[in-house]
Amino acid sequence: MVPRHRCGAPSPSGHWCRATAKHIRAWFRLRHGQEFHMGGISLFILGGTILSIAGKASPADSAALLQQAGIEPAGPVSVTRWRNVGSQNLLMADLIALAAEIGRQAASGTKGFIVIQGTDTMEETGFLLSLLVPADIPLVLTGAMRTADAPGADGPGNLNDSLCAVRALSGLALGPVICMNGELHAVRHVRKVDAGRIGAFASPGIGPLGTVVTGRVRLLQRPLPQPGPYPLPDPANLPRVALVTVGLDSDPLLIAAFASPDWQGLVVEGVGSGHVPQALAAPLIQFAKQSPVILVSRCGGGDTDADGTYQGEGTAAHLIANGLIDGGPLQGRKARLLLTILLARTTVPSAIRAALVPWAGLGLLTD
Structure with a gap:
């Protein structure tokens, strides 16, 4: 029997609880039940509520994530646990290194990128990446407002939408976007406007860039091109x-x-x-x-x-x-x-x- 905490979270031994496995598998399925083939997509995990059970961050590594998800990719797959922290503990150095890795993988042929992280500083992460990553590299950030074991957990849907969006946005040069609650937002305008509701993200005065509904991605507007990208700074001398x-x-x-x-x-x-x-x-x-x-x-x-x-x-x-x-x-x-x-x-x-x-x-x- 896999040892578990009373709340249902995995024990320090590193095993996944049954609820976590169920939700991870759901993330990588299209709504009609087929596996989402992630050929050419690189997924970076930074931590956050989306990978938490009752407030405990999941200890699973990349290999465990793929195994529990049951993915049978049609092409190259890269799933990397980049960090495992609440987003309030992310450092600019973490994100500069992430931008460098995205650049390296894009140069090697990776077609799009998804970043999973906590929502509290997601708007800042997205904007910082927009300063360092070329706008023509499809990049989607997502997370969840409810833990994976909560009734009506939004993580599976948000990640599913992000997988659809990162492919659909290829070639549009929109820069990084945030995908939450069926909406796509430009990182320059988006804000987390509520601490707990599912619809926590909005772009006041601007509105969303687009929507994702049952796998269909619709673009509503395009953001103005912004200056950049800028050279990667030395994270040790910021x-x-x-x-x-x-x-x-x-x-x-x-x-x-x-x-x-x-x-x-x-x-x-x-x-x-x-x-x-x-x-x-x-x-x-x-x-x-x-x-x-x-x-x-x-x-x-x-x-x-x-x-x-x-x-x-x-x-x-x-x-x-x-x-x-x-x-x-x-x-x-x-x-x-x-x-x-x-x-x-x-x-x-x-x-x-x-x-x-x-x-x-x-x-x-x-x-």
Whole structure:
């Protein structure tokens, strides 16, 4: 008898429980009951709820995953347990290495890639990969909001949809997409907007790129091409970039805490269209004289008021006119990743500013 914890999770011996095997097998079946032939598809497992039983991460390795799934591939198959952590514990170094591996496999003929991970930082993982992986490489990220043993577990359906999507997206150069709850989302726009519901992902103001229903993939729109990809940075020498979200009566000490040589950059999420309390204006402008500071809105959608509809100390127009860099519609957590990658290439202020101009102006048709 396979030893199990009381909750039904596998024991530390590494065996799978019956429920896990059942769900893994279901992931690789089409809805009409046939095996999904994964020729040319590479699957990377990073961990997360999708591979958990009652909150315990599965200990299975790649060989066990294939065996329990009962896959009979029609072509080359690569299933790799890249990491086995909650997504809050993923490191940028993990994802830089993953981007390098995706590039190597794509150069060797792999046709598409799927990344399974926890949902908490999936939007950031996807965006970081979009900065490092060419857009013409089909790449789909997916996970689950419910554990594999939960009633109505969404993992099998999400992975099934991802398998369909990664093939259908070949040749479209959409860059990485997130596939959750029957929807495809561009990583630049998508956000996790709910901590627990199945429909936890949305692209506010934009909507999904497409849908996956009973194996049929429908494209609804195409994202604008974005700058990149950028050279892979040295993961051992990544610059430190802080993210600060401004709120009502934020204390200037919030900015002073990062005004040291230990921090090479700062992203500020201002209220509304990028404004900050007057008391924060001077320390931010001073910080921008020594290190790049990107200004975005904390709303998660919409633009900064770089044109100056609002005037006065602490407004977006005042801050940008005095050295802060306009982040346009970028979300703060993604602007932080972008600035990290840019600073890994150069610390020249004019070069950083020039590299961010096209990001702030994405889709802008008028000055």
